[in-house]
Amino acid sequence: MKSYAIVGAGYTGLSVLAQLLEHAKGDVASITLFDVPEKLAVGTAFAEDVSTNLLNRPVNSMYFRERGDFGAWLARHDPKAPVTDSAFLPRARFGQFLCHQLRECQQQAASLGIEFNIVPQRVIDVFSLETCLRVQTEDGTDRFYHRCFLCLGTATSHDPYGLRHQPGYYDSVWPVSCLDITRDDCVAIIGSRLSAHDAAIALASKCRKIYFLSRKGALPRQIEGYCDITPQAFTTDEIDRLLVAHGRITVAQLFRLLRREFNAHHCSLSQFIQHADPGVTAMSILLALNNTVSYAWRKLSEHQRQHFILRWQPRWQQLRIPIASPNAEKIAALFRSGKLEHLHGDIAITPRRQGFTIAVPGREPIVASKVINASGISSAPASYPLAQRLVQRGMACEHPFGGIRVCSDSLCLQDVAGRTVSGIKCIGQLTVGDYYAVGNIDVLHSQARQAVISGWHDTPLAECAQGEER
Numbered sequence: 179m180k181s182y183a184i185v186g187a188g189y190t191g192l193s194v195l196a197q198l199l200e201h202a203k204g205d206v207a208s209i210t211l212f213d214v215p216e217k218l219a220v221g222t223a224f225a226e227d228v229s230t231n232l233l234n235r236p237v238n239s240m241y242f243r244e245r246g247d248f249g250a251w252l253a254r255h256d257p258k259a260p261v262t263d264s265a266f267l268p269r270a271r272f273g274q275f276l277c278h279q280l281r282e283c284q285q286q287a288a289s290l291g292i293e294f295n296i297v298p299q300r301v302i303d304v305f306s307l308e309t310c311l312r313v314q315t316e317d318g319t320d321r322f323y324h325r326c327f328l329c330l331g332t333a334t335s336h337d338p339y340g341l342r343h344q345p346g347y348y349d350s351v352w353p354v355s356c357l358d359i360t361r362d363d364c365v366a367i368i369g370s371r372l373s374a375h376d377a378a379i380a381l382a383s384k385c386r387k388i389y390f391l392s393r394k395g396a397l398p399r400q401i402e403g404y405c406d407i408t409p410q411a412f413t414t415d416e417i418d419r420l421l422v423a424h425g426r427i428t429v430a431q432l433f434r435l436l437r438r439e440f441n442a443h444h445c446s447l448s449q450f451i452q453h454a455d456p457g458v459t460a461m462s463i464l465l466a467l468n469n470t471v472s473y474a475w476r477k478l479s480e481h482q483r484q485h486f487i488l489r490w491q492p493r494w495q496q497l498r499i500p501i502a503s504p505n506a507e508k509i510a511a512l513f514r515s516g517k518l519e520h521l522h523g524d525i526a527i528t529p530r531r532q533g534f535t536i537a538v539p540g541r542e543p544i545v546a547s548k549v550i551n552a553s554g555i556s557s558a559p560a561s562y563p564l565a566q567r568l569v570q571r572g573m574a575c576e577h578p579f580g581g582i583r584v585c586s587d588s589l590c591l592q593d594v595a596g597r598t599v600s601g602i603k604c605i606g607q608l609t610v611g612d613y614y615a616v617g618n619i620d621v622l623h624s625q626a627r628q629a630v631i632s633g634w635h636d637t638p639l640a641e642c643a644q645g646e647e648r
């Protein structure tokens with residue numbers, strides 16, 4: 179019988195918990211879930227915050243155990259306020275659904291006779307011992323487990339302009355409701371993607387003026403909704419067939435498959451890439467391919483991955499992560515009214531005694547009283563203190579394309595010498611180098627399942643060890 183630790187209780191940690199309970203075949207003695215109390219079950223994305231923070235996918239494409247479960251839960255829990263499948267709801271609503279899922283998991287564990295614990299603490303380190311793992315929390319307690327899943331989630335890129343400790347600077351946009359913004363404030367938001375939009379919409383009525391600051395000036399695309407798509411050409415079977423035929427696969431071959439996929443649905447890939455407003459079908463194709471894109475990435479050589487990152491990465495991210503149309507319309511209205519402006523280029527931010535001077539090429543500097551960092555998700559292990567410790571001790575190895583290296587079949591960590599670390603698996607944003615498309619629930623859901631059902635590379639000693647806690 180094995181004892182399991184799950185570090186991080188956002189969507190991913192919870193998915194691992196549900197999969198462990200589903201696939202437990204009498205060998206799970208106990209499961210312990212670690213996270214800080216305010217993030218338990220909801221993580222970063224789905225925590226309580228302003229109601230204008232919307233899910234970027236409609237009700238029918240958000241799920242936990244299986245497609246449709248979120249919509250079914252909404253219908254059961256709020257029968258007086260029916261929502262359509264195509265509605266874009268506040269993110270916190272999905273968080274409430276996840277809290278319900280956590281309670282269901284607790285009951286399921288009890289009915290299976292599995293001991294289930296929640297430790298409301300941050301984990302600061304994990305050590306690999308001969309027969310087990312030592313998990314250390316910030317209160318200095320050591321606990322011992324046979325196996326551990328690291329589901330550390332998403333961390334923001336930290337302090338891109340070196341403004342930490344300056345009064346009026348916020349290093350994170352979440353929760354938007356905790357930002358101290360007043361009527362006279364002129365707010366500069368670093369970034370112009372989804373989180374920047376969330377902040378602008380929530381703060382527009384509270385301040386005088388808002389600026390987006392970005393290097394390239396790109397804005398996310400708008401999405402009206404999604405339709406059901408069954409992939410025809412860009413499938414794992416086709417990718418395997420190419421691999422067998424050519425012995426390797428290239429980015430160019432994948433784009434050819436993607437073009438065939440678009441054609442099969444009477445869409446043009448070139449038009450999609452060039453035009454600002456993609457159709458529902460085009461965006462739905464990309465949504466339907468989340469898992470296959472991740473699969474294809476694992477089949478590419480490091481050289482081909484490098485080629486994609488240099489040539490396509492920024493464009494792909496802008497194409498892939500759209501903004502829900504209700505919020506896109508609010509942002510358009512803010513631009514029209516002049517309340518919101520987008521400054522882009524090689525921007526410099528200098529702190530003053532009060533506020534900040536923002537220098538933008540080709541125009542007079544502006545003065546902002548508050549600066550908020552919404553520059554996006556970091557995939558550098560340094561942004562995840564626990565991952566950083568493992569890298570420093572050689573137990574994990576930084577991936578050249580972000581995050582840390584994992585075994586692509588089992589998601590077990592790989593150490594600095596390229597050996598598989600027995601007993602520790604990593605899921606989510608930190609596997610971006612090996613899995614690429616990890617910023618969506620489809621890939622996280624698949625990873626959780628794969629991590630639970632795949633092997634652990636157990637050492638003979640760990641195979642026969644029993645759980646204990648000290």
Ligand SMILES: Cc1cc2nc3c(=O)[nH]c(=O)nc-3n(C[C@H](O)[C@H](O)[C@H](O)COP(=O)(O)OP(=O)(O)OC[C@H]3O[C@@H](n4cnc5c(N)ncnc54)[C@H](O)[C@@H]3O)c2cc1C
Nearest residue numbers: 186188189190217221222223233234300301331332606619
């Ligand atoms: C603002 C935002 C909005 C998003 N909106 C959507 C959306 O609408 N639809 C969608 O499909 N996807 C969305 N995403 C993508 C999102 O990343 C995933 O869908 C998913 O929620 C990620 O879950 P996670 O558990 O991997 O990460 P997180 O939600 O970040 O959870 C990780 C958890 O690990 C905990 N943790 C980290 N380190 C430790 C430690 N050392 N000890 C203990 N606990 C630790 C954190 O406290 C956190 O609770 C959004 C992402 C963000 C950032």
